[in-house]
Amino acid sequence: MSETLAFTRTPSVAETPTHYCPGCQHGVAHRMVAEYLDAENLAEKTIMVTSIGCSVFLYNYLRFDSVEAPHGRAPATATGVKRVSPDKVVFTYQGDGDLASIGMAEIMHAANRGERITVVFVNNTVYGMTGGQMAPTTLVGQKTTTSPAGRCASTEGAPFRMAEIVAGLGGVAFSARVALNNVKHLAQARKAIRRAFEVQLAGQGMGFVELLATCPTNWKMTPVQANEHIEAAIIPTFPLGVFKDIAKNAGAC
Amino acid sequence: MYADVIIAGFGGQGVVLAGTLLAYAAMEHGLNVTFMPVYGPEMRGGTANCTVVLSDEEIGSPIIRRPQNVVALNRPSLEKFQLQLADGGTVVVNSSLADPALADSARIKVVGVPCNDIAEKVGNARMVNMVAMGAFVKATGALPLERLKQALSHVVPAHYGHLIPKNAEALQAGYDAA
Amino acid sequence: MSADGRIFVKGNEAVSMGAIDAGLKGYFGYPITPQNEIPEYMSLHLPKAGGAFVQAESEMAAINMVLGAAATGARAMTSSSSPGVSLMQESFSYMATSETPCVVVNMMRGGPGLGDINTSQGDYYQATRGGGHGDYRTPVLAPSTCQEAYDLTREAFDIAFRFRTPVMILGDAILGQMKEPITRGVPRPADPAESADWGLSGAKGREQRIFRSLFLAEGVLTAVNQRLRAKFEAMASLARCETFMTEDAELVVVSFGSIARIVKSSIRKLRARGLKVGLLRPITLFPFPAEAVAAVARQGKRLLTIEHNMGQMVDDVRLAVCGIADSAFHGTLSGTIPTPDEYEAAIEAALTGGSK
Numbered sequence: 085m086s087e088t089l090a091f092t093r094t095p096s097v098a099e100t101p102t103h104y105c106p107g108c109q110h111g112v113a114h115r116m117v118a119e120y121l122d123a124e125n126l127a128e129k130t131i132m133v134t135s136i137g138c139s140v141f142l143y144n145y146l147r148f149d150s151v152e153a154p155h156g157r158a159p160a161t162a163t164g165v166k167r168v169s170p171d172k173v174v175f176t177y178q179g180d181g182d183l184a185s186i187g188m189a190e191i192m193h194a195a196n197r198g199e200r201i202t203v204v205f206v207n208n209t210v211y212g213m214t215g216g217q218m219a220p221t222t223l224v225g226q227k228t229t230t231s232p233a234g235r236c237a238s239t240e241g242a243p244f245r246m247a248e249i250v251a252g253l254g255g256v257a258f259s260a261r262v263a264l265n266n267v268k269h270l271a272q273a274r275k276a277i278r279r280a281f282e283v284q285l286a287g288q289g290m291g292f293v294e295l296l297a298t299c300p301t302n303w304k305m306t307p308v309q310a311n312e313h314i315e316a317a318i319i320p321t322f323p324l325g326v327f328k329d330i331a332k333n334a335g336a337c
Numbered sequence: 338m339y340a341d342v343i344i345a346g347f348g349g350q351g352v353v354l355a356g357t358l359l360a361y362a363a364m365e366h367g368l369n370v371t372f373m374p375v376y377g378p379e380m381r382g383g384t385a386n387c388t389v390v391l392s393d394e395e396i397g398s399p400i401i402r403r404p405q406n407v408v409a410l411n412r413p414s415l416e417k418f419q420l421q422l423a424d425g426g427t428v429v430v431n432s433s434l435a436d437p438a439l440a441d442s443a444r445i446k447v448v449g450v451p452c453n454d455i456a457e458k459v460g461n462a463r464m465v466n467m468v469a470m471g472a473f474v475k476a477t478g479a480l481p482l483e484r485l486k487q488a489l490s491h492v493v494p495a496h497y498g499h500l501i502p503k504n505a506e507a508l509q510a511g512y513d514a515a
Numbered sequence: 516m517s518a519d520g521r522i523f524v525k526g527n528e529a530v531s532m533g534a535i536d537a538g539l540k541g542y543f544g545y546p547i548t549p550q551n552e553i554p555e556y557m558s559l560h561l562p563k564a565g566g567a568f569v570q571a572e573s574e575m576a577a578i579n580m581v582l583g584a585a586a587t588g589a590r591a592m593t594s595s596s597s598p599g600v601s602l603m604q605e606s607f608s609y610m611a612t613s614e615t616p617c618v619v620v621n622m623m624r625g626g627p628g629l630g631d632i633n634t635s636q637g638d639y640y641q642a643t644r645g646g647g648h649g650d651y652r653t654p655v656l657a658p659s660t661c662q663e664a665y666d667l668t669r670e671a672f673d674i675a676f677r678f679r680t681p682v683m684i685l686g687d688a689i690l691g692q693m694k695e696p697i698t699r700g701v702p703r704p705a706d707p708a709e710s711a712d713w714g715l716s717g718a719k720g721r722e723q724r725i726f727r728s729l730f731l732a733e734g735v736l737t738a739v740n741q742r743l744r745a746k747f748e749a750m751a752s753l754a755r756c757e758t759f760m761t762e763d764a765e766l767v768v769v770s771f772g773s774i775a776r777i778v779k780s781s782i783r784k785l786r787a788r789g790l791k792v793g794l795l796r797p798i799t800l801f802p803f804p805a806e807a808v809a810a811v812a813r814q815g816k817r818l819l820t821i822e823h824n825m826g827q828m829v830d831d832v833r834l835a836v837c838g839i840a841d842s843a844f845h846g847t848l849s850g851t852i853p854t855p856d857e858y859e860a861a862i863e864a865a866l867t868g869g870s871k
Contacts, residue, residue, distance in 0.1 A: 128719035133583065143725045149715040151586040151726040152613070154605050157579035160571065164583025164591065165715070167567035168541045172587075172717060190579075193572035357523075357694070364517045364696040372523075372694035397780030399693045399773075402854035491523075 094122045096147050103141065107307025109264040109297035110138060113177075113206055114145050116270075120277050121148075121173070130173040133162040135187075137179035138212040156187025159194035162201045173284065175202040181211045184220040184244045191250065198255020198289040202280045205246060205292065208299040209318060216302030220244045223321050228302070243321060247294040251327035257289030258282075260326040263296040265314040272324070279329060288330055296322055338368070338393045340479045341401045343418050344469075345386035346410030346431075351466030354492060355408070356387035358470060362480050362488040363391040371399035384413060391479060406477055408469050410452065415439055429473050429515070431465065448476040448515050455510045461500065464507035471511025482512050521696035526686060527552035529661040529697050530594070530620055531560070533668030538705030540566045540589035543580035545573055545599060548632040549688040550622035553594040564702070574602035578619070582606055585617045586726045588714020590672050590705045594620035596688075597638050598629060600646075607681055608647030612728035612739070614713075616675035618668065620684040622691035625849035634688035635849040636774060639827035642685045643801040650740065652747045655683045655800040657771045659757075661695035667798070669700070674753065676709045678746055685800060687823070689773035756804040757796040760786060764793030766866045767811050769832050769842065770821040771797050774853060778821055781858040785866075792862055800828070805835035812840035819843045819865040821858055 093099065096118035104110050121127045132148040134140065136155040143150035153161035158176035166174045183191050183205050191203065210228055211217040218231040221243045225234040235243075251259035258280050262273035273295060280291030296318055298310035305313060342359070346352045353374055360372040373388045388404070390396050402421060407428040409415035412435035419428055419440050427446040430437045437449030452468040459468070474480050486505045493501055516522050524532070531553050534542070542557040554570060561568045567584070571577035577593045584591035595603065600621045610617060623638050625631035645651045654674050658664040664686060671682040715724055730736040759779060761767050770778045775796040785792050795811060797804050812818060812835075820829040820842045832842040845861040847853040 127717075129717040131587070131715050131717065140729060143723070143727065147718060147723045149718050149724050151583060151715060152609075152728065153579055153582065154575075154609055157575060157582075157606070160576035160579035161583035161586075163569060163576075164541060164543060164580035164585070165587055166583075167569060167580070168584040168589040168591065169587045169716070189572050190576050193576065197569075360694060361523050364521055364523050367517075367519065370523075370696060373689070374692055395779075396695075396776075397783060398777040398855045399689065399695075400777060400852060400854055402856040 094119045096122050096127045098145055098147050100144055102145055104138065105301040107298055107300035107310055108138070110206065111145075112264050112270070113204065113295050113297060114142065116274055116277055117175070117177070117204055118146055120274070120281060126173045129171065130175070131165050131169065133158045133165065133174065133176040135176065135178040135182040137182050139177055139179060139206065140213070142177055156182050156185070157190050158182065158187065159190040159199065159201070159203065163194055163197070163199050166199060166201050170200070173281065175204055175281070177204045178206070179212070180205070180207045180209065180219045180221040184246050191246075192253065195250050195253040195256050195290050195292065198257070200284050200287055200289065202284050202291040203293070204277070204280070205294045206297050207246070207294055207322065208297045209243070210299050210302045212299050212302055221246070221322075223317060245322060247292065248327050250292045255289050256292055256328055257330045258326075259292040259328045261294040261296065261322055261324050263314050263319060263324060265296070265298065265311040269324070276326070283330070294322075339391070340406065340477065341388065341390045341404050342406035342408060342473065342479070343386055343388050343401065343404045343421070344408040344410075345384070345414035345418050348385045350385070350410045351463065352385040352410065353387055355466040355470050356389045357492045358485055358488055359389050359473075359480070361492050362484040363389070365488055366480055366484050368393055369396050371396050373399040386414065386418070406473070406479075408473050409435060410465060410469060411435055412439070419445065427476050429469055429476055431469060446476075448472060450511060450514050452511065455514055456507055459503060459507045459510050461503050461507070464504060467504050467507035468511035468514070471508035472515035475512045475515035482508060517696065521698055523694055523696050524661060525552050525692060525694050526658075526661045526664045526690040527622065527692070528556050529665040530668045530684060530686070531556035532699055533665040534592055534618065534672070535561060535564050535566070536700055536702040537669040537672040538590050538703060539564070539592060539672075540705070541581070541584035541591040542566065542593070543569045543571050543577040543584070543591070544593050545571050545577050545595065547596045547599045549624055549691045550594050550596050550620065552691070553620065574599040575606070578603040578606040581617045582610055582615055585610070585615045586715050588707075588710025588716070592618040592620065594622065596622045596624045597626050597635070600638065600641070604641070604647035606647075607653065608645065608649050608651060609728045610681045611645070611651040611653055612649070612743070613726040614679040615681070615726055616679050617681050618671045618675055618684065619681055620668070620686065623685065623687040630849055632688065633850070633852060634773065634823065636687060636772060636823040636827070637849050638685065639800065639822070639824060642683050643803070643831070651743060652750070652801050653681045653683055654678070654750055654753055654802070655685050657685045657798060657800050658690060659772055659776050659796060661690070661693065662697045664690060665697050665699065672705070678750060679713070680746070685772065687773050751802045753799050754802040754804040754806065755798040756807045757798060758807070759794040759796070761793035761795060761811060761816070763791055764816055765791045766817045766819055766862065767793045767795050768819050768821055768862060769795050769797070769808060769828070771800060771828060774821060774823050777853055777855055778858050778862075780855040781862055784855065784859050785862060790863065790866060792866060797828070803831040803835065805831070808832055808835040809839060812836040817843070817865070819845060819862060821845045821861065823847045823853060824849065
């Protein structure tokens with residue numbers, strides 16, 4: 085009986101073991117972005133803007149030209165890249181603390197200006213790298229190391245639904261929320277990532293995709309439990325869907 | 338050759354344009370020149386002044402504490418800046434708004450010119466600044482009047498371009514009155 | 516334009532023209548007085564010259580747009596004034612470390628805090644000591660006239676790319692707001708070769724390139740710092756100053772920027788009265804022209820440092836002459852506009868009253 089190759093590494097994913105915890109879905113998100121760019125032969129014209137958080141070493145795992153932005157500023161840095169290199173494919177990869185807390189101003193304004201960039205936003209409802217503190221997307225009632233009694237909406241606010249917020253801004257051509265917790269959702273995620281780049285390539289505006297992803301370590305769950313947690317607890321707060329997709333022939337000024 | 342002047346008035350009297358005109362004319366005359374605006378936080382209605390330094394040598398300070406000359410377009414400006422004026426210096430006083438008798442004529446040379454009245458006679462009450470600058474070059478000999486007239490087209494904003502002949506008239510009228 | 520080809524511009528405009536003539540491809544800025552003529556000029560003229568202008572949502576966004584543009588190898592810049600420059604410091608540190616060339620203009624205003632919108636030299640320490648966190652330096656150029664603002668801004672881009680470093684133009688409200696005639700040079704596009712070896716363009720037919728400042732693996736940060744230190748030391752070759760009437764001077768004033776030209780007027784007045792005083796004006800603040808200052812001290816001349824602050828550059832003067840001499844100090848505080856009269860009195864007092 086001969087062996088069948090079930091999985092091949094897409095060329096833009098480096099042959100480097102990641103530092104991510106077991107069950108973390110950053111690796112899945114990385115690979116889906118790389119697979120799209122490789123499939124479309126865009127890797128050689130891609131410039132990636134990395135951020136601060138667990139994915140800070142993204143440039144070690146994806147073999148694109150890269151610039152590391154200070155915490156929260158990736159959409160501004162990507163703006164600088166794209167404005168002087170409009171022929172390049174530019175994307176940011178940001179977590180929830182980076183994008184929705186310290187970087188709220190930058191994402192809002194880059195989206196509102198309609199920067200022709202793609203934003204890959206990984207939402208796992210917690211600060212991962214620093215050890216599980218409350219994030220802007222932490223669920224109401226979710227216990228973290230800085231919300232030990234659970235997030236209290238009346239003093240700490242409700243989680244930011246970024247895909248919906250961003251969809252409401254004029255410069256955004258595509259905004260969607262998908263999840264990485266099961267095969268069906270992965271197929272949706274693949275499609276959303278594609279659209280988030282297509283609108284950039286068409287010069288239509290910003291493409292924004294929010295990926296609901298696991299953090300088993302800080303959620304204190306097994307990987308399987310974490311996948312179930314996305315379905316049972318996170319999706320009810322963060323509904324999946326496409327919140328904006330302008331017609332393919334629509335343009336901006 | 339060296340000359341300096343502080344031009345002062347209410348915001349809206351055209352102090353900055355007057356200083357810019359003098360400075361531009363000085364550049365056209367082949368001189369070194371600095372123009373330094375001083376302004377309050379208000380955009381309009383506050384006090385305004387600017388300092389212009391002209392020299393055929395390298396200019397050091399663009400800020401002058403004891404000027405050789407002052408152009409005072411209103412009474413507060415006269416009261417404030419005549420105290421700073423160097424001994425023997427010249428003050429051009431807009432006598433329409435400030436009594437030249439308020440100036441210390443024992444210490445400084447006082448040239449009173451009714452700038453508002455002359456400007457109105459020329460036909461545009463807003464050209465008080467031009468009348469004063471005409472008077473200034475007559476009183477001090479800092480630059481030929483023609484240089485100022487030639488510089489008008491470079492410093493008057495394009496949308497007021499049609500007023501350049503009137504501005505030239507106002508310069509001449511101030512010159513004649515000093 | 517005058518018959519001799521001079522144009523009459525504000526210092527802020529001269530800076531803008533210098534940058535565009537140096538091949539600027541991206542300007543990113545946020546409004547703050549007294550430097551608003553720079554973004555205003557850029558918004559009108561940079562797109563015509565083939566560059567990109569973006570009014571950023573904050574100073575933090577502005578400097579990080581510069582980071583992105585500069586990482587592609589484009590000539591990029593921002594400008595601000597004191598409080599806004601404070602907000603940019605984190606990224607200066609990142610860019611010095613990731614060796615990203617850019618030009619940053621600081622038209623200083625009164626401080627500390629929100630201060631006022633008038634002139635000051637309160638940011639000398641911040642500019643010359645790196646300003647952000649960590650152990651780094653960036654070249655700092657201090658123009659004194661509108662012509663020099665134009666010339667040094669052009670040159671700043673060459674220095675930035677030669678050393679792959681942020682370079683600061685340190686001016687103040689006087690320089691930004693005053694108008695003088697300048698002679699504008701011939702625009703020259705940037706040479707694409709200057710960034711061919713490192714600019715981000717997509718990893719086509721080569722390994723990926725990474726602009727980073729995080730180095731967790733053992734020994735790597737030390738190696739980075741060794742390389743940076745060697746570079747900071749090599750920058751010493753940039754040191755430059757102007758001397759004025761120092762040859763026979765008994766006392767030499769050390770002063771920079773707009774304040775130095777006010778001092779120049781004071782010196783002329785004192786010379787007219789027969790007093791032997793001169794001026795040494797550092798044009799580069801980092802590297803500080805320590806050798807030139809020490810040479811003056813070795814000739815037995817006394818030193819007086821004059822600044823528009825409580826005494827910052829005077830530390831560099833004293834370090835330069837350490838063991839040879841000392842420097843007296845006269846400072847004007849932020850909130851007060853200095854005049855030639857004030858400095859005339861201070862210089863005369865230092866000359867006649869001993870060295871300290």
